[in-house]
Amino acid sequence: MLRVLKVAAAALIATTAIAQADTFDRLILRLNGHITGVGAVVDQSTTGDLDEFVGAVDTGLLGSAVLPLDGGGEIGVRVALDLDYSTHVDTFLNDAGRSDILEEAWLYWEGRLGRVQMGLMDGAADVLGLTPPSVSSSIRVDNPEVYVLAFPCLEPACFSDTPGAPGSLFNPNGMQLRSDVHGSDNFLKIMYVTPVFDGFRFAVSYAPDGSRYLGDLFGGDDVNEQTDIVDVAASYTGTVGMLDIGASVGYVFANNANPQFTNNDDLEDFGAAIKLGYNEWTLGAAYRLTNVAGGGPVIQTPFTANVFEGEQTEAWSFGLMYETGPWAASVNYITMTEELSFAEQDGSGLQFALGYTINEAFRITGGYQRYEFERDFGGCGFGFGGCTDLDA
Numbered sequence: 001m002l003r004v005l006k007v008a009a010a011a012l013i014a015t016t017a018i019a020q021a022d023t024f025d026r027l028i029l030r031l032n033g034h035i036t037g038v039g040a041v042v043d044q045s046t047t048g049d050l051d052e053f054v055g056a057v058d059t060g061l062l063g064s065a066v067l068p069l070d071g072g073g074e075i076g077v078r079v080a081l082d083l084d085y086s087t088h089v090d091t092f093l094n095d096a097g098r099s100d101i102l103e104e105a106w107l108y109w110e111g112r113l114g115r116v117q118m119g120l121m122d123g124a125a126d127v128l129g130l131t132p133p134s135v136s137s138s139i140r141v142d143n144p145e146v147y148v149l150a151f152p153c154l155e156p157a158c159f160s161d162t163p164g165a166p167g168s169l170f171n172p173n174g175m176q177l178r179s180d181v182h183g184s185d186n187f188l189k190i191m192y193v194t195p196v197f198d199g200f201r202f203a204v205s206y207a208p209d210g211s212r213y214l215g216d217l218f219g220g221d222d223v224n225e226q227t228d229i230v231d232v233a234a235s236y237t238g239t240v241g242m243l244d245i246g247a248s249v250g251y252v253f254a255n256n257a258n259p260q261f262t263n264n265d266d267l268e269d270f271g272a273a274i275k276l277g278y279n280e281w282t283l284g285a286a287y288r289l290t291n292v293a294g295g296g297p298v299i300q301t302p303f304t305a306n307v308f309e310g311e312q313t314e315a316w317s318f319g320l321m322y323e324t325g326p327w328a329a330s331v332n333y334i335t336m337t338e339e340l341s342f343a344e345q346d347g348s349g350l351q352f353a354l355g356y357t358i359n360e361a362f363r364i365t366g367g368y369q370r371y372e373f374e375r376d377f378g379g380c381g382f383g384f385g386g387c388t389d390l391d392a
Contacts, residue, residue, distance in 0.1 A: 026068055033061040036138040040148045042088075044170075054148040056086035058138050060103075073111030080104040088150045089167060100212070104186060115193040120212060123184030123231035124191055124203035125250025130235065130273040131180060132284035132319025134353065135330040136365045141349030142286075142317045142334045143178035149371065172373050174294030174306050177334050177349045179286035179317035183252035183269030184229045185297055187211060191231075199238035205231040209257075210300050221257035224305035226267045226298060229254040244277035260302055265291055265309035267298060280324050288315040294338050311339040328355040345375040 036058040043052075059082070066076040082103040106119025121127075131142065138145040149170040158167035184207050191205035207229040211217050221227065233250035254267035273286035292298055293306040295313045314337050321330035335348040353367030 028066040028068070030064045030066070031062070033059065035059050036146065038139055038146045038148065040139075042148055044149060044152075054086060054088045056084070056146045056148055058084045058146045069111075073109065075107070075109045077107050078104065084146065086146070086148060088148065089169065100186075112195065114195050117191045117193075118189075120186055120188055121191065122182065122186060123189060123207070123229070123252060124193070124205040124233040125181035125183070125231040125252050125269070125271065127191070127193070127205075128201065128203050128233040128235040128248050129181055129250050129271060130246050130248040130275050130284065130286070132273070132286055132317050132332060133275065133282040133321035133330060134319055134332050134351070135321065135328045135355040135367070136353055139365075139367075139369075140353075141177060141332050141351045141369055141371070142319075143176075143180050171294065171296060172347070173338060173340060173345055173375070174296050174299075175313075175336060175338050175345060175347050175373065176294060176296035177315070177336055177347055177371075178295055179271060179273070179288045179315045179334065181231075181233075181250040181252060181269050181271035181288060181290075183254070183267050183290065183292060183298060184231050185210065187229065188214065188217060189229070199236050201235050203231070203233045210298060222300065223258050223260045223302045224264050224307075225257050225300045226254040226307070227257040229267065242278060244275075246273075246275040246277075248273050256307065260305065263309050263311075264305050265307050267292065267307050280322055282319075282321045282323075284319045286315075286317040288317075289313075293340070295336060311341070313338045326357045328357070329353065330355075340375075343375055345373065347371070347373045 038056040038058070040054045040056070041052060042054050061081040062078070064076055064078045066074050068074045080103045081101055083101055102120070104119070104121050106117050106121045108115060108117040134140045134142070139148075147169055151166050151168055151170055159165040184205065187207040187210050189205050189207035191203060193203040194201055208217055209225055209227040210229065229252065231250065231252050233248065235246070235248040237246045239245065249272040250270070252267065252269040256264055256266050259265070269288070269290040269292060271286065271288040273284065275282060275284040288295065290313050291307055291309070291311060293308055293311060293313060295315060296306070299306045315334060317332070317334040319330060319332045321328060330353050332351045332353075333349070336346070338345045338347070348371070350370045351367055353365055355363055355365040357363045
């Protein structure tokens with residue numbers, strides 16, 4: 001009997017080893033990334049210690065592991081790292097003005113019923129949202145990955161990692177020119193995305209609160225903390241005759257669990273976009289309306305919170321691109337209006353760009369950007385008598 005048990009145990013171990021070997025044989029590992037180098041000559045009308053020439057580097061590293069399932073579908077994990085550097089600030093900052101190197105880390109299951117994701121990631125409205133076409137995906141006037149403008153340092157004061165402070169990325173009164181619906185940020189969340197039905201896709205995501213770390217989830221409600229953050233979104237892609245059509249709509253809403261003042265409000269962020277393609281031409285437009293002052297990331301701290309009742313930030317963004325062979329050219333324009341307590345601030349960005357693709361791994365782009373910021377009664381923040389015009 002004992003010998004029979006030994007033989008059975010040996011057979012079980014051998015079967016398990018074969019199954020594990022088969023599993024590892026089917027495991028698909030991917031690692032890729034990008035490096036974007038930028039050199040810009042900057043003419044900024046604000047005075048102070050500003051670089052006339054700015055060098056910047058934007059890097060991203062993406063890793064994934066995918067395991068196809070026997071019954072169809074797959075499970076997997078994805079991790080994305082982001083590290084940027086620019087000579088005009090004294091610390092490592094990404095496009096949101098933060099120094100978080102870990103951008104995304106999430107698990108997923110995908111099958112005939114759709115896709116479920118869980119972890120640190122963008123919300124459904126941002127994932128399904130379309131953006132106006134542009135030659136460059138890194139340096140652009142609408143939500144740039146590389147942003148070469150800054151508040152001048154007022155020596156010895158220079159605080160790059162404090163939003164709005166001398167030496168930080170230039171975002172007067174919190175204004176960031178971006179039309180994407182990103183209110184739920186890269187918070188820990190769960191998301192479901194449907195399969196494509198006749199060109200339509202739908203998604204919903206939920207974040208318990210504005211936490212990026214597991215240890216912070218489900219804790220006490222901090223002052224001005226946004227909780228129960230929900231994204232709902234839909235998109236469509238299709239072709240009518242020779243016209244390619246794409247459209248998206250997204251909405252984010254949440255609850256301010258512990259408002260500090262009566263004007264601290266629940267988060268709301270809405271946006272829609274459309275893209276049309278005909279032969280070599282692509283035309284796109286996007287609209288956004290949010291109560292996040294200036295349209296940047298949500299700030300959930302005492303005194304500096306930026307989600308207010310009755311104060312809206314509105315953005316319109318447009319893009320036109322022409323592509324032929326390895327060449328591409330685009331023009332982009334974004335305009336934004338921010339309601340403040342006793343005034344109104346306007347901002348805009350205009351870009352002309354030209355790109356040439358050498359091969360699938362290397363592309364060269366160049367262009368011109370013009371930014372303008374204007375506020376009633378002046379005052380773009382931290383000691384400046386008025387707003388500014390900026391060229392790059």
